[in-house]
Amino acid sequence: xxxxxxxxxxxxxxxxxxxxxxxxxxxxxxxxxxxxxxxxxxxxxxxxxxxxxxxxxxxxxxxxxxxxxxxxxxxxxxxxxxxxxxxxxxxxxxxxxxxxxxxxxxxxxxxxxxxxxxxxxxxxxxxxxxxxxxxxxxxxxxxxxxxxxxxxxxxxxxxxxxxxxxxxxxxxxxxxxxxxxxxxxxxxxxxxxxxxxxxxxxxxxxxxxxxxxxxxxxxxxxxxxxxxxxxxxxxxxxxxxxxxxxxxxxxxxxxxxxxxxxxxxxxxxxxxxxxxxxxxxxxxxxxxxxxxxxxxxxxxxxxxxxxxx
Amino acid sequence: xxxxxxxxxxxxxxxxxxxxxxxxxxxxxxxxxxxxxxxxxxxxxxxxxxxxxxxxxxxxxxxxxxxxxxxxxxxxxxxxxxxxxxxxxxxxxxxxxxxxxxxxxxxxxxxxxxxxxxxxxxxxxxxxxxxxxxxxxxxxxxxxxxxxxxxxxxxxxxxxxxxxxxxxxxxxxxxxxxxxxxxxxxxxxxxxxxxxxxxxxxxxxxxxxxxxxxxxxxxxxxxxxxxxxxxxxxxxxxxxxxxxxxxxx
Ligand SMILES: Cc1cc2nc3c(=O)[nH]c(=O)nc-3n(C[C@H](O)[C@H](O)[C@H](O)COP(=O)(O)OP(=O)(O)OC[C@H]3O[C@@H](n4cnc5c(N)ncnc54)[C@H](O)[C@@H]3O)c2cc1C
Numbered sequence: 001x002x003x004x005x006x007x008x009x010x011x012x013x014x015x016x017x018x019x020x021x022x023x024x025x026x027x028x029x030x031x032x033x034x035x036x037x038x039x040x041x042x043x044x045x046x047x048x049x050x051x052x053x054x055x056x057x058x059x060x061x062x063x064x065x066x067x068x069x070x071x072x073x074x075x076x077x078x079x080x081x082x083x084x085x086x087x088x089x090x091x092x093x094x095x096x097x098x099x100x101x102x103x104x105x106x107x108x109x110x111x112x113x114x115x116x117x118x119x120x121x122x123x124x125x126x127x128x129x130x131x132x133x134x135x136x137x138x139x140x141x142x143x144x145x146x147x148x149x150x151x152x153x154x155x156x157x158x159x160x161x162x163x164x165x166x167x168x169x170x171x172x173x174x175x176x177x178x179x180x181x182x183x184x185x186x187x188x189x190x191x192x193x194x195x196x197x198x199x200x201x202x203x204x205x206x207x208x209x210x211x212x213x214x215x216x217x218x219x220x221x222x223x224x225x226x227x228x229x230x231x232x233x234x235x236x237x238x239x240x241x242x243x244x245x246x247x248x249x250x251x252x253x254x255x256x257x258x259x260x261x262x263x264x265x266x267x268x269x270x271x272x273x274x275x276x277x278x279x280x281x282x283x284x285x286x287x288x289x290x291x292x293x294x295x296x297x298x299x300x301x302x303x304x305x306x307x308x309x
Numbered sequence: 310x311x312x313x314x315x316x317x318x319x320x321x322x323x324x325x326x327x328x329x330x331x332x333x334x335x336x337x338x339x340x341x342x343x344x345x346x347x348x349x350x351x352x353x354x355x356x357x358x359x360x361x362x363x364x365x366x367x368x369x370x371x372x373x374x375x376x377x378x379x380x381x382x383x384x385x386x387x388x389x390x391x392x393x394x395x396x397x398x399x400x401x402x403x404x405x406x407x408x409x410x411x412x413x414x415x416x417x418x419x420x421x422x423x424x425x426x427x428x429x430x431x432x433x434x435x436x437x438x439x440x441x442x443x444x445x446x447x448x449x450x451x452x453x454x455x456x457x458x459x460x461x462x463x464x465x466x467x468x469x470x471x472x473x474x475x476x477x478x479x480x481x482x483x484x485x486x487x488x489x490x491x492x493x494x495x496x497x498x499x500x501x502x503x504x505x506x507x508x509x510x511x512x513x514x515x516x517x518x519x520x521x522x523x524x525x526x527x528x529x530x531x532x533x534x535x536x537x538x539x540x541x542x543x544x545x546x547x548x549x550x551x552x553x554x555x556x557x558x
Pocket of ligand 1: 202
């Protein structure tokens with residue numbers, strides 16, 4: 001049997017979390033097929049075909065799938081599901097909407113955000129904001145799974161030579177319609193894929209002060225993140241939120257600035273390789289997970305830090 | 310327009326849970342329980358729709374053990390009109406909950422169902438979408454703003470890259486994100502009033518739903534612990550450590 005991986009993309013570019021998902025699929029075993037659902041998404045299919053370890057790429061290039069609306073994309077996957085023992089997707093906004101629908105329509109459970117594959121039917125996933133790791137076993141004939149990118153290394157994005165096959169499915173459920181999208185433009189690396197992340201919290205006081213973090217990010221090639229408090233207060237955009245209910249990151253270096261370290265924030269970054277905390281309150285819980293803590297006023301420490309880079 | 314809001318009883322968001330010594334799960338003895346924060350946001354949104362005259366009735370529903378009545382009462386105190394408990398002591402997984410809610414929804418004929426986007430215990434994030442699929446309805450997940458426009462619902466969603474706006478046919482399903490609203494506190498008079506509001510209790514069998522579990526938890530373990538870190542005295546020291554000890558810059 002083979003495993004189907006739903007590609008995450010924007011019709012031009014394949015998102016890197018798809019690669020980590022391919023690794024999870026390989027660990028489950030069997031041939032790996034990637035499904036690219038979109039419109040005008042030929043370039044994405046080509047990128048998918050080059051991933052090491054992928055046998056086949058299915059391309060459903062149709063207006064019905066332009067924005068990967070959950071209703072339409074779930075129907076498409078259900079049409080294809082019979083050929084696969086497992087259906088995987090990166091745990092990102094699109095798949096989080098789509099895959100539970102697929103599972104319900106197939107009358108099977110879903111296993112969300114796995115971080116490890118134990119065997120073809122047994123997986124590890126965090127629960128309670130990562131305060132516990134559950135090992136779960138599925139008795140379903142088809143496993144429907146979302147994959148947390150930080151749990152799996154990416155295979156090589158080059159060197160593969162999968163066959164690309166166009167499929168003509170064109171289900172439009174006709175119940176939802178795309179109106180518009182506001183994409184936060186940024187030249188910085190993707191938060192979930194960056195080698196270095198510097199995040200600001202309520203201690204930043206306003207959005208303007210995030211410039212201090214930008215200066216550091218420029219020098220380190222870092223992505224910029226934020227706590228929920230900073231997003232709620234309108235300092236920065238929602239897609240920068242790191243945490244249990246935001247993005248999960250595990251960079252080589254995570255620098256938390258003016259962030260107290262609530263469990264919900266830690267859930268999103270505590271698997272980072274090296275954690276630095278800059279906070280003026282020595283009691284702040286963030287210091288309990290930090291490899292290097294600096295008790296200081298961020299408005300002095302951050303510019304000084306930047307100057308030394 | 311009737312609005313249905315499913316609510317879940319979970320560990321309070323401020324509690325740091327511990328794994329039970331037999332590794333069967335987390336230790337929930339004497340732990341403070343609460344309405345799942347995202348469900349609370351969903352309840353608040355439904356009440357606001359009623360206050361604006363858009364919704365006529367807000368029905369909250371929970372599936373689980375008898376104690377879930379506490380969270381239903383909380384929702385009633387916030388302003389919901391009546392409550393339904395689908396009572397069972399069996400373990401409920403998202404697919405089973407979605408089936409139970411679908412059966413309740415078929416009886417109630419709600420035009421809008423607002424879920425929380427995930428529950429903070431199991432972190433599954435599935436039930437709303439599963440319910441929408443079983444009911445054949447459109448979904449607006451991770452909603453930060455909803456507006457009813459005639460027979461359509463406009464939803465702004467929080468995505469990985471920013472925000473997306475969709476229009477959905479009604480009846481529709483919404484899952485609430487953090488920034489949909491800021492829930493109110495229940496006033497004492499409303500807490501008193503809530504005690505008299507109607508609460509229907511039924512069982513999965515009454516609804517003709519067989520509760521199955523597809524996923525078995527084999528064990529639950531604490532996460533890998535991080536090695537203790539150090540406090541550096543100066544910014545110079547920090548940079549030195551990052552360059553020469555951690556070698557990450
Ligand atoms: C259901 C739910 C989901 C949640 N999801 C998330 C999530 O995904 N991500 C998330 O981050 N949070 C989440 N939260 C919120 C979380 O509980 C905290 O409220 C939030 O993380 C706090 O953000 P903060 O650390 O920026 O603010 P605070 O806790 O207010 O901390 C600010 C810190 O800045 C420090 N500080 C202030 N001024 C300075 C200065 N001049 N120099 C140095 N330090 C300074 C202070 O000492 C303090 O430690 C969630 C909460 C709930 C209930």
